[in-house]
């Protein structure tokens with residue numbers, strides 16, 4: 454509870470010195486916020502006495518102030534908020550002096566009694582009167598206060614600058630972490646050998662399919678499997694096998710429109726999901742892929758190696774699932790393999806048709 458009501462105070466609370474529990478008589482204003490005995494006597498003469506119990510609010514942040522406060526006994530805590538450290542004002546020290554000098558000044562801190570405290574409250578008007586009667590003493594007091602205020606403001610600016618720099622460093626680390634996360638996400642969706650999407654990348658594409666759909670198109674799926682790939686590895690070595698897989702990936706990439714998804718499902722098996730308008734268009738993609746792969750040549754000792762693929766697929770009924778599409782295309786692919794490979798089997802995936810996937 455505040456016993457004596459008082460007018461409020463200023464920005465200079467931010468600059469109040471930490472309470473060192475100095476007693477006024479122990480010093481003759483050696484600390485810039487410590488009043489000399491003469492100053493205390495002068496202010497005590499014109500100030501109103503105010504008693505505050507522990508936790509009493511003396512003024513709050515934003516409140517307009519016209520008075521300065523001097524702690525006679527006890528201690529006042531200035532809370533600035535915004536992560537600025539609180540300050541404790543002890544006996545013989547003053548706070549809120551800017552309101553005294555300029556009148557009507559918005560307080561920048563809450564002032565709360567840290568313990569039972571006695572204050573002198575010096576109003577702006579009383580101070581103006583004193584300026585006439587005690588100009589020399591008050592000039593020294595004001596000079597000291599101003600230089601302390603300026604030094605404190607500079608300290609505040611330096612702290613803010615440091616805080617800003619710390620924030621920039623934190624922001625930088627966050628950006629780096631974000632980039633690393635994006636890279637990691639890309640890597641887990643990418644097949645290391647060919648650079649195409651892997652199965653995880655395909656599943657992500659399927660999850661986002663609704664948003665990626667192109668108006669007036671349907672989906673077509675092709676499964677592409679290299680014929681006798683094991684023999685290529687056995688005859689020519691794994692490095693040639695790898696080169697074959699990479700070249701097939703390039704052929705798929707070349708045949709893909711921006712909205713299509715060519716990917717490597719694993720081993721020598723690839724998938725190609727296309728947004729197209731007709732079965733003919735899907736057939737044309739399959740022909741382009743098979744033709745490009747057939748045209749590839751790889752050194753195999755004295756000979757050159759030619760590659761062939763089997764392709765199965767069809768137009769995907771949108772009400773069916775990926776598993777059903779895959780199962781249908783796989784059946785179509787193995788029909789080609791059963792006839793010796795190097796062929797294309799692309800049809801409508803008809804839920805009422807002869808495919809076991811849709812039975």
Ligand SMILES: Nc1nc2c(ncn2[C@@H]2O[C@H](COP(=O)(O)OP(=O)(O)OP(=O)(O)O)[C@@H](O)[C@H]2O)c(=O)[nH]1
Pocket residue numbers: 646678679680681682683684686690691692693694695698719720721790
């Ligand atoms: N070079 C290389 N070989 C791989 C890679 N991944 C899987 N393989 C090999 O690919 C071969 C696939 O063999 P199969 O599944 O029998 O297929 P295939 O020999 O093409 O038989 P068909 O499909 O019936 O014509 C296996 O020998 C695997 O070891 C890879 O990344 N690089």
